[in-house]
Amino acid sequence: MTMTHNGKLIVIEGPDNVGRTMHSELLSQRLEANGVATAQIGLLRSPLLKEMMHDGSTEIHFLNPRTRSLLYATDLFDQILHQVNPLLEAGFVVIADRYTMTPKVREMVRGGDIEWISSLYNGVPEPDITVILDAGPKRQLGRLLYSEALDKLNYFEAGLDLGDESSITRSYLKYQRTMRRAFAEEAKEHGYPIVSTKKEVKDVHEKIWQCIFPAVEELIIQSDN
Numbered sequence: 001m002t003m004t005h006n007g008k009l010i011v012i013e014g015p016d017n018v019g020r021t022m023h024s025e026l027l028s029q030r031l032e033a034n035g036v037a038t039a040q041i042g043l044l045r046s047p048l049l050k051e052m053m054h055d056g057s058t059e060i061h062f063l064n065p066r067t068r069s070l071l072y073a074t075d076l077f078d079q080i081l082h083q084v085n086p087l088l089e090a091g092f093v094v095i096a097d098r099y100t101m102t103p104k105v106r107e108m109v110r111g112g113d114i115e116w117i118s119s120l121y122n123g124v125p126e127p128d129i130t131v132i133l134d135a136g137p138k139r140q141l142g143r144l145l146y147s148e149a150l151d152k153l154n155y156f157e158a159g160l161d162l163g164d165e166s167s168i169t170r171s172y173l174k175y176q177r178t179m180r181r182a183f184a185e186e187a188k189e190h191g192y193p194i195v196s197t198k199k200e201v202k203d204v205h206e207k208i209w210q211c212i213f214p215a216v217e218e219l220i221i222q223s224d225n
Helices: 020-033 065-089 101-108 115-118 139-145 168-190 201-224
Strands: 006-013 038-044 095-097 128-134 194-196
Touching: 006 020, 006 065, 006 101, 006 201, 020 038, 020 095, 020 201, 038 065, 038 139, 065 095, 065 168, 101 115, 101 168, 128 168, 128 201, 168 194, 194 201
Parallel strands: 006 095, 006 128, 038 095, 128 194
Antiparallel strands: none
């Protein structure tokens, strides 16, 4: 759905442990340094569902696919109604750390009804730009090990529910390869830029900035006047 508004909606997508949240924050900081007001949204951040899906909770992953899909869509629509639309109207740049792609891709690789899931998001504001961050599965796993956060690797995000591997690390690598291909296919279909996160943080950030700058240039120029 294309809407006329004063602000911009920037979406950062990509698999787990690829640096989306960090780069969303860096992007917000740079925009605000250029005089542009920003706000951030993401999956499972709606006040409406906050109690049920509190930070770090994995309960949603163990629901049946249709219920899980409905909850993700409800969470996003609540944020759109109470945060995104008013902020866009006020001229903010809203940065989404994941939007509709991740819930779709997660269910698609599990054999979900992608047409039905996509229909749940009819009416959401169309992003002005979507950037997909990319990393190899071994690099993702290495980041988990380096951060000593391997204990946060849960059953669903390791793809153990697919039953392909009994080892959590082997399952994680296989699942993330599948997810990586799915994100690449989405990028190809919709013409979204893919930014590799292999390099230093500052270099990756610069690549992201180059991707989103055409969408926000007008707001930066206005803030300078």
